[in-house]
Amino acid sequence: MNPSTAQATVVIDELVRAGVTDAVLCPGSRNAPLAFALHAADAAGRLRLHVRIDERSAGFLALGLALRSGRPVPVATTSGTAVANLHPAVLEASHSGVPLVVLSADRPPELIGTGASQTVEQPGIFGTAVRLAVTTAVATNAAGQQARWRSTVDRVVATATGVRGGLPGPVQLNLPFAEPLVPDADQAWSEPLDGRADGRPWTAVGRVRAEVPPLPLDPAAPTLVVAGGGAGEHPALLGGAPLVAEPSSPLWGHALRAAPWLLEESALKPAQVVVVGRPTLHRPVQRLLADPDVAVYAAADPRGGQWTDVPATVRAVGSVPPLAPPGDWADRWKAADGAASAALDAALDKGTPRGLRLARDLIAALPAGAQLVLGSSNPVRDVALAAVPRADVTVLSNRGVAGIDGTVSTAVGAALAHPGPAYALLGDLTLLHDTTGLLIGPDEPRPDLTFVVLNDSGGGIFSLLEQGAPAHAASFERVFGTPHTTDLRALAAAFGAAHVLADGPLAQDLGPAQGLRLLEVRAERGTLRQGHAALRAAVRAAVAAAG
Structure with missing residues (x-):
C-alpha cells in the first residue's frame, strides 16, 4: 500500500x-x-x-x-x-x-x-x-x-x-499527498491500520460543560425577550415575558406573532430586554437595544459563543433566571398582538404584499414535522413579519453572515438530514445564485424537497431599503433591482426537477414534498415599498384603536 x-x-x-x-x-x-x-x-x-x-x-x-x-x-x-x-x-x-x-x-x-x-x-x-x-x-x-x-x-x-x-x-x-495517488495492488503496510479494536476513536474526548451565573436583572420588571438564531432553546424563557423571536431561533414557535410590528409602540416599551442569540432582522430591535432608558442583558450561549451587543449596551451576560413581569405588562402585549394580527390578516387577504402573504400561507400549509429553509433576503423577513409561529416546524436559515449564496445547496443538505418533509422559501435571485445546487448526479442521494420561489424578477429586498426611495428611481432598477428574464420552468427541466406554477390555493399547489420540485409564485416589485408602508400604517391604527 x-x-x-x-x-x-x-x-x-x-x-x-x-x-x-x-x-x-x-x-x-x-x-x-x-x-x-x-x-x-x-x-x-x-x-x-x-x-x-x-x-x-x-x-x-x-x-x-x-x-x-x-x-x-x-x-x-x-x-x-x-x-x-x-x-x-x-x-x-x-x-x-x-x-x-x-x-x-x-x-x-x-x-x-x-x-x-x-x-x-x-x-x-x-x-x-x-x-x-x-x-x-x-x-x-x-x-x-x-x-x-x-x-x-x-x-x-x-x-x-x-x-x-x-x-x-x-x-x-x-x-x-505525494504520488502515487491511487491504490496499488500491494495492500501490505508496515503496521496494522485498523485502529482500536472496539470501534472507538483513537482519542475519546469528553464534553466540557460550563456553569454560568444568573443575570443580575429584576425578574419582576417589565421585560421583553428578543431572540435570534444560534443560542439554544432556553426553556426558562417560556411562559414569562413577552417574546419576539426570529424564525431561525428555536424559540420562534413560542413567540408573539406580530411582535416585530410592535417594537416602537411607546405603551409597550420595556424596562429591560434579554437578548438571546443573534437578532439581526429588524431595525426596531437595534433601536430598542440602543435606548439608554432600557436595561439590556444577554443570555449566555450554552455552546460558548459570543454574545450580541451591536450598540454596546449589554450590562451583563449570564443564565436567565425565571422571569415574572407584571401581569398587566404581558396582557398589554397580548392584546396588541391580537389587534395587530387581525389587521395583518385583513390586509394580506387582499393579496399584497405578495411575499408577506406567501410567507403566511406557506407556514400555515406546512405539515407537522416539516422543515423549512429560508432565504436570507426577503423570505426570512416575510416569515418574521407575517406568519403565525409554529413549534412543530423546523425553520433554518443561513444567518451567520446572512448571504444568499449557497442557499439551494444548504436546503438540499438540510433536507437530506431531516427525517420528514422538507421545503425552502427563496427569492428568484437566491435560487439563481446557486443553481448548481440543483445538480445532483444519478448515483447520489436525492432529497424530497420543494423550493417555493417568489419570482419578482430581481432584488425585491432593495425596494424596502434607503436605495429604494423615489429619489433614487433613475438608477435603482439596473443596479439594485437587477432584473432578469430567466425561465424557471426551463431551468427546473434542465436539472431534472419538477416545476409547478402556482395558480390556486397555496396548500393545493404545495402538495407533498416528493422528489425535487420548484413551485414558482410570480409577483411584482413595483408596489412593494408602498405595500409595506400601507401595511405598517394599518397595523399601527389597529393597535391604537385597541388602546
Missing part, C-alpha cells in the same frame, strides 16, 4: 469512528486518495457519500447536512482554487457555529512556489474563520504514523463540535 492511500484510509476510518455519518466529495486528482477511501466507506455502509462537481455548492451542501444534524460533516476537495471556493461556506459555518470539516488535499510542501500546477498556499487560507487549521506531514512508508493521523483527526473533530467548551464551527485538515 502506498503512503497516500494508507493515510487517506486511516483519516476516513477515524472520522467515522468520531461520529461522521455523511461526507461530501468533489472530484479531483490530488484528492484521489480521499475519493477512493470515501467511496469504500460508502460501499461498506459506514457513511453516506455525496459527490458534487462545484466546490462552492459542495461546501454549502455539507453545511446544510451539519446544520440540521448537528454532526460534523467533511467536505473533501482537490488542491488550488477548489479549496478557495469553500470560503463562503466556511464563513457561514464560523458565524453560525456549524461543525464543517474541510479536508483539503494539497501538494507536498517542496512543490509550493515552484510553479507546480494547482498549487497555492493552503495552510491558513481561511484565516481566522476556522477554529483550527492543521496540515499533516507528508505520509511515508515508516511505521508509527497511524497514531498521529488518528489523534489529529480526533482533535479536529473535537474542535469542530465544540466538545471542549468552545463554539462549534469549521476546521481545516490539510493533507499533502
